[in-house]
Amino acid sequence: MERMPEEQETPKTSRFQWFIFVFLIPILFGITVALLVFTLSGNNIFETAREYSQKVPFLASVFDDKKSHSQEVMEEELIGLQAEVKDREARISQLESQLDSKDLELERAGLEKQRLEEEINELTAIKEENKRAFKDIVKTYENISAKKAAPILTEMKDEEAVKILSNVNSDTLAAIMEKMNPEDAARYTALLTAAKEKSGSNN
Structure with missing residues (x-):
């Protein structure tokens, strides 16, 4: 009666061992060999798996959703950056325009100052000439x-x-x-x- 449990346990243990040696170990060995072969041949096993997953409707929709979401985020960021660049370019153009306007005003002011100085010098010269002419007239009347x-x-x-x-x-x-x-x-x-x-x- 005591040997009955041992005899019953022996087949269970042997079945588990048989599963490990016959099924599990060969599968793991096969996966390892397949990964090694793919790696040595220059193929990325994960990229290949993703390509094959595209053919499966459910997995393809999962990858497409992730891809489309990521692409939308990148497009939004790109649009935002482009808008920021345009704003900065517009601001730079505005500042350059203001600078050109200031330079033009300064140039006009310089030219106006030069014109007035020339006019003052001319009037001063005429005044001095008139003084000399008047003195000559006075001397004439004295003579x-x-x-x-x-x-x-x-x-x-x-x-x-x-x-x-x-x-x-x-x-x-x-x-x-x-x-x-x-x-x-x-x-x-x-x-x-x-x-x-x-x-x-x-x-």
């Missing part, structure tokens, strides 16, 4: 006789005559006034007095 100068001055505009009379020396002024008729002499005397008073109040 000619009072008898000739008096009728010329009375024919001039009062403003011009007074300007000359106020710049000749006192002896010449007295001689010219003496050669004028009393009415003209009185009028020029009054005008000269007013001009001196105006000049004194300005100073």
Whole structure:
């Protein structure tokens, strides 16, 4: 009676061993050899498995879903990066335009300044020339006789005559006034007095 369990256990143990030696070990050995052969031949067993899985409807849909999802994410990132690049290019163009505008304004301001300086120099030169010419006129009236100068001055505009009379020396002024008729002499005397008073109040 005691040997009955041992006899029953022996077939179970031998069946398990038989399964390991006959079925499991050869399968593992075959898989190992297949992986080795594929690797040595330059084939990627996982890529090959994925290609074959594409032919199976269920597995193909799983790979396609993963691929499409990954592709959508990459496309969205690419679109975002392209938009960012365009924004930066637009900003750079705007800054370059503003810089060009500032440079143009500075150039115009420089040209306007140069034009004004040239105009001032020209007017200054004309003024100096007019001063020299006026001094020459005054000297001319001081050198000619009072008898000739008096009728010329009375024919001039009062403003011009007074300007000359106020710049000749006192002896010449007295001689010219003496050669004028009393009415003209009185009028020029009054005008000269007013001009001196105006000049004194300005100073």
